[in-house]
Each structure stands twice: as C-alpha cells, then as structure tokens.
Amino acid sequence: MQKKTWLAIALTAVAGFEGLRTTAYIDPVGIPTICFGHTAGVQIGDQKTVTECEALLTDEVVDFGLQVSNRAKVPLSHPEQAAYTSFAYNVGIGAFEQSTLLRKLNAGDRVGACNELPRWVYAKGIKLPGLVKRRAAERELCLSGLSNAHTSR
Template sequence: MKTSKKGLDLIKSFEGWFPKPYLDPIGIPTIGYGFTYYLPSRVKVKMTDKPITMPQGNEMLKEILTNYENDVKRLVKKPLNANQFDALVSFTYNLGATNLGKSTLLKKVNVNPNDPTIKDEFMKWDKAGGKVFSGLVRRRKAEADLYFTK
C-alpha cells in the first residue's frame, strides 16, 4: 500500500513548504516538507544548507515517505483501508515509528482498527517539547477524521 493523494495532501498541508532551512517549533533544523535529514545520505539538515526546489522537495517526500509507509506496514497487524493507512503514515511521518510503536493508538488499531476510541488516541499526541501546539491539535484531528472517513 502507498500513501494516496489525500494522505500526501494532508502531510503537505500541515508541514508546509519551506525551500530554505528553518528551525521547527522545538529548534530542529528543517527544510522542505518538514525534512530533518536528506536521503540517501541521512545527513541532518543544517541552517547553512542551500535552498531546495519544490520538485526536489516532492521527490524527497516520495522517497522519505516510503520509510514511514514501511514502518506502518511493519507495525500494524490488521488490514487497513486506504484512509486508515494514510492517517497512520501522516502520524508516523510527524512523530516517528518509535512513538507509533509504543502508542496505545497502535495497540488499539491492532486489536480492532474500527474501534471508535482510536480517535481519542490520536488526540493525545498534541505536544512538542512538552508543550501543546494548536497546529498539532489540528493535525491530530485531521488525521483522526481521515482515519474514520469511509
């Protein structure tokens, strides 16, 4: 399974597009659609890096998303529909596979992917650096809404 256009659009809308390096809300150098490293080298983004073009960013996003898609496929033990998959890929892209792997969200998905309390589990992940961010609240709501879209 691959992330659909709906999932890509969700990720892009929350990450935003930044051709030049910037510091994310917790001070991590970031570029493009929220990239903190480059592929295939895995070299971390530095504030002194040159800008990238949108075509480069779109290619990087496709390449990087493969890692997160594979993480979701590896961790989720139950069949998912495309919207559920896309929502979990967005979540994992933002928070990482380690956080998905240790989450109650994943535990509930692996018991019953249609459990309505899964929505509440998305909403618990609204902090960065220990602080609640309104952007993360909106993102988790959008992911949960996508997850439960038939």
C-alpha cells in the same frame, strides 16, 4: 471521499500540514528542518529546490507508509493508512511503534486507535495549535475509513 490510494491522500495531508520551506529553519522543538518537515542531516543554511522537496516528500511518505503497514497487524483502509502515515511522519516511527494507538489498532479497537490521535498535540510539553488542527484532521480521516474498510496492502 473519492476512492484514492492511501499514498495520494497521505501526500496531500503531509504536504498541507507541514508546508513547504526550501530554506532550512528551526522547527518549534529546535530541530533544523527543510522542505515538508524533513529533518535528517539538515543544517541551517541548507537549501533545496521545490522539485527536490517534492521527491524527498514522496520517498519519505512511501517509507513511513510501509513502516506503518509493517507494524499494523490488521488490514488498513486507505484513509486509515494515510492518517497513520501522516501521524508517524510527524512523530516518528519509534513513537508510533510504542504508542497506545498502535496497541489499540492491533487489538482490533480501530475506533479507539483513531481516537488516540488527538492526544498527540504537545511538543516539548507545549500544546501547539497546529498539532491540534492536524490531529483533528487525521482523526477525521482515520474514522472515515472505518465504515467500509478495505485493505491497502
């Protein structure tokens, strides 16, 4: 993997997994959503431009990345930071904060933490193929950062 910052990797990952929709829609669990998976304050009928969506994505990924860093007690490699940011973006920071994944990471079990990602493939009790693919990719990204871990802080 080329040496990229966690932010560039995370933006690419989240945008690819979420996809871009400039008109609000109902996501698989019934939440009004727009752009690249943005949900806060969204109502059906809302519309945004591609430029607005890209700015919103950048702001949110930076925010989630900082929240992930603040909860991790170990330095993260760029791929780990990107994988966990993508994960937290999708499940929410509260779920990340309460996860076995974070407990394992903070206990120094970095491989075990990465291997927790594929467990998060259900939405309202339904296994979603898109989440299976996303978590597999996040896990692979996460594990790729373990061979030569360097800090992103």
